[in-house]
Amino acid sequence: MTFALDFTLKTHPGLVRPLNEDAVGADPSLGLFLLADGLGGYNAGETASTMAVSTLLADLTAALRRARTEGIDFDPRRVLHDALVEMNQAIYRAALNSAAFQGMATTIVVAWFLGESLWVAHTGDSRLYRLRGGELAQITRDHSFSQELLDAGMVTEEEARLLPAKNLVTRALGAGAEVEPEVHEYDVAEGDVLLLCSDGLTEMVGSHEMAGLLNACQPDLAEAARRLIDMANEAGGRDNISVVLVRVLPSVAG
16 A cells, blocks of 8 residues: 655745755655755855755665565665765765865755655754644654753753754764764654755744644645745745645555
8 A cells, every 4th residue: 555645845045045055856756755954165065965865866766666676675774774874975075075065064854655654764953744633743853962952951942942053963964974864664644744844944933833834724735835934034034944745645556
């Protein structure tokens, strides 16, 4: 059994940044959705995020199609883990070999619907939320300095949002020679809505506001994405804003 999906992808530079260093991509035929937020100097972040999304999209779809064609076992956890590790090395090497790209890196969050499961892989502070039964839950946990302080009980959630180093990520593709991505499997239910987003949204709009808007805008995902971006810009638009929304429709045979 598999699930039919409705989706939309939107990205906006925001009101302050001269470049949009976010990137989004999808292969809806294979239930694969990606979002990246580039880090680094002028233009380098854009290069890192675009590299990550385009290469991972190609590599992951090729791996699944090869497994189906050749009838071999397909382990989503291993495939996702290895793909992100290889992508980290590619971005890290590219940064070492070009002064223009020195220090470039990118967050990544991947949502992959396979059979009756949702596989999520990520590094950094780009997030995945799930709206189920009207309740919005954050599925990923940020790899960031502020999250570590929050986990240690040293700051509250509100204080974490105000920290000067709140945007300092502790894991990102290309930030070092090695990275350990998180990969997890989740159940899927008809009616679920996934929200993948960069911190340009989450730094500007709280989870309660996001939940209210998503509930109000169903079933128009495109309108919901537009309004989320508008909300972030109305709050200041200090960073690039990217949104991927995916809704699980009634299951179909196949």
